[in-house]
Each structure stands twice: as structure tokens, then as C-alpha cells.
Amino acid sequence: MALTDSNVLKLAPDPGTPAYRSAPHNVEAEQGLLGAILINNDAFYRVSDFLEGKHFYLKVHQEIYETSGSLIRMGKLANPVTLKTFVTEADLGAMTVSQYIARLAAEATTIINAVDYGRTIYDHAIRRDLIEIGEEVVNNAYDAPVDFAPRAQIEDTERKLYALAETGRYDGGFQGFSQAMKVALDMAANAYQRDGKLSGTATGLRDLDVKMGGLQRSDLIVVAGRPGMGKTALATNIAYNVAKAYHGEVQPDGTMKSVNGGIVGFFSCEMSAEQLATRILAEQTSISSSMIRRGGISQSEFDKIRDYTIQLQHLPLFVDETGGLSISQLTARARRLKRQKGLDLIVVDYIQLLQGSGKRGNDNRVQEVTEITTSLKALAKELNIPVIALSQLSRQVESRDDKHPQLSDLRESGSIEQDADVVLFVYREEYYLQNKEPKMGTPEHEKWRTEMDLAFGKAEVIVAKQRHGPTGTVRLQFEGLFTRFSDLVEDGHVPMQTY
DSSP states (O other): OOOOSOOOOOOOOOTTSOOOOOOSOOHHHHHHHHHHHHHOTHHHHHHTTTOOGGGOSSHHHHHHHHHHHHHHHTTOOOSHHHHTTTSOOOOBTTBOHHHHHHHHHHTOOOSTTHHHHHHHHHHHHHHHHHHHHHHHHHHHHHHOOTTOOHHHHHHHHHHHHHHHHHHSOOOOSOOOHHHHHHHHHHHHHHHHHSGGGOSSBOOSOHHHHHHHTSBOTTOEEEEEEOTTSOHHHHHHHHHHHHHHTOEEEEOTTSOEEEEESOOEEEEESSSOHHHHHHHHHHHHHTOOHHHHHHTOOOHHHHHHHHHHHHHHTTOSEEEEOOTTOBHHHHHHHHHHHHHHTOOSEEEEEOGGGOBOSSOOOGGGHHHHHHHHHHHHHHHHHHHTSOEEEEEEBOGGGGGSSSOOOOGGGBTTHHHHHHHOSEEEEEEOHHHHHHTTOOOTTSHHHHHHHHHHHHHTTEEEEEEEEETTSOOEEEEEEEEGGGTEEEEOOOTTOOOOOOO
């Protein structure tokens, strides 16, 4: 029994007419799977976690599969007798639907091949979806209105393709605990072999790595702080350290795997790529970015900048400086970078400058931020890399005597706090003390100077939330002139101070 797509008269092909190509399908695989289900309902559970009725090519097969599934899920038997009252009649030539269902069951032999049949059906369905997307691209390109930018169509097509790529697989579901243990053992082995003995990617800041175990794959790490605290500087320092430490090895399948450090994608919604590069140059050369910009440098300093520029040209750090990015655009570009160059870390500067995928008003900003943080977390899991997202803090910090930030200070904090695996606050006491200098010669001024001596050049990174480790505070060295964070120097070695 081989049911054709339709029992139409086959005409002899005209040599001058291009051959008609039917959509990808395999009717025999559909018949084999349905027959297997009808003789043993257990076959349904072997494919039901990835196969749906819409994946079948013939309408009558879609209805038989969906009706069988409904009966089986209700604990009832699905066979030719129970099905015939639920499936509507269709044009099957000389057969009725009831007779066709009976033949499906009669000619089925085993359920051993049920999964293979299901995967064949599924793959053909994905190919049909690809053809549909391709046809839509062609038609839209031909018929696009004047004000419809090609870039918008490209991004929309990328979104659909990646959505299809996500659904276009039949893995997932439960796994044996032995498999989970193997993954855990591999992570421990990688940590043992990696520099610093970390399970995650090293930030290049020793004490922060000890507290967090490095940047963990699939984690959303939120770095928050008030303006002037240095959160962008911290993110830039980490991005540079990860990119600088990058070392990859070619795998047996020809792909490149990061053994140390990583390839970094930096979404700079606030600063331009040139400003970001200037910051990194200032950090590495110990020449202030303001001096670099004004050109107030000596010949030797210029030579130093030139030499570092040559060294940094091949740094695996990619910057996207597009302002007003939507979260859907960001995810599409991250996937593209992962596919083309590889990707081990994403930095987003910062959450409040991103837009949701829909056109919502300001009244729905909280919902929009919820969509953004949920999408960033989903992206971290999908690409299996850490995502560092910067966030502003609300002004309520300024109204407290103790300016140390709290989780409740996060703007639109509900979704950010909920979706983040790690929340880091950047806090510098020096920033607030500088604006409180009392009159010179007074006892208050002496007290202020003592406090400034203790706070000068120091910063705190407060680990306010961490799903897989302890919370607490990490003290770092901060050199504002060069926007550089580093490990805190030992007591007794204090940098030169200038008030």
C-alpha cells in the first residue's frame, strides 16, 4: 500500500517545462509510524515529545496522529475501532478513512523503527518550513514598500531561522543521572586544567574569581551601580582580560574550542567602539584617556600607545556600538557572532538602554525590562556562555546615609533580581567622600582626610546574589585616571594620592 499525495492523473512531462518539485515528505514513514502506534500505543510516547500533528505532510495523517494522541493521553486505547468515529472522511480514492486506518494497522509490523520514522517525518517538516521562509524572503524582497528597510527584513528572517533552529531538533527531555554526573566530572576536569583552577572563565581579578569560581556558563550576571561607580570600567576590564587570555584548540570535528579565556562580544549601547578602545588603551598603557584624546602626550607615550595598538589588533573582542538595540536584534547578532567567529562571553552595557521587541509605551517599561532580562537569561542558556549585563540603580540610594546598594535598589528590580544568577554591585566610598570635604583646618576636615586615606583607590564589588556560591564583598584596587580595576595591593603599599 502506497498512498500518493493525491490520486491525480500523471501527465507526460513537457521537455520545455521545468520539472515540478513537490515539498519534502515521506508518506511511507508517516504510514509506518501511524501503523506502529495503532498496533502498540507505546510507540506514541517514543515520539510525542518532539513530534506533533502539524509535522505530518498529509492532512489525514495529521488527524489520525492527533486523535490517537488525545485518546492515549486520556488512558484510552487508540486502534482502528476506537478511531473511526473521530476521524473525518477524506478523499482516499476507493477507500474510506476507516478502511485506510485498518490497513495502516494491518500492514504495520513492529514499533522498533518508530523513533526513526518520527525523526524522518520531523526533518521533512523542518525542510518544508525552511522552504516557506525562503519563499517569504523572496516575495517580501520583490514586493517590499519603499519605506521597508532591507535590514529589517534580514533581521526578521534571522529571527525566524533561529526560531526554527531551536525547534528543529529532537533532543532534550530527561537524561539519566549518570549523564549528569559525567557532565559534572567533565566540568571538574576542565577546572583542574584551566589557569587558576576555576570551573568558569576567569575574570582576571583574583579575589573575585575565588568568590565566584569564574564566570559560569549559562549564567546571567548583572553588574549594577550608580553613575560614577565604575561598572562600565569593571565590565570592560573583565572583557579585556577574558579576550587577552583566549587560547583555543581545534577539536576532532574541526570546530574550535576555547581552552582558556574566550571570544567576547561587547554590546556598547552607550559608548562608541572608539571610546571603548581608548579606555582599554588607557588601562593598558597607564596613560589617561583624556590625555590620549587631547593629544597631550610625549613621543615616548605615543610610541607606547602605538605598540599596544599593534598588540591589541588581534584581540578576540568584538564591539557592537549600535544604539537603541532591541532585545531581538541583540540576540540575533549574538547568535550570528557565535556561528561566524565563536563566542564565550557577552557584555551588555546596559539593560536600560535596550528596547523590547514590541512597541510599548513608557507605562509598560517594567514589562519591557522583564522581557529583556528573560531573553538575556534564555540567550545565556541557549549559547551556553555567561552574559554580563550592566544595570543602573535607582536614586533611592542617594537618600540613605549608608550608600551601599541593596537588591531593592535595582531599577525595575523584580525581573532583574529574579532572572539574574549573580548580582554584583560596584561601590566606591571615595566617590561620595570627595563631595563632602569640610572646611580646611577643622577637626571635621582631619577626620575626613583620614577616611579619604582609607578609601582612596579602593572599590568594593558586593556579591549580593549568587545561585551557586556565597555572597559577600570583594575589595579591589581602582585607578580612576586609567579606569582600571585590579587586585587590591597589600597593606602598606598605598598608591600616590592626589586630592
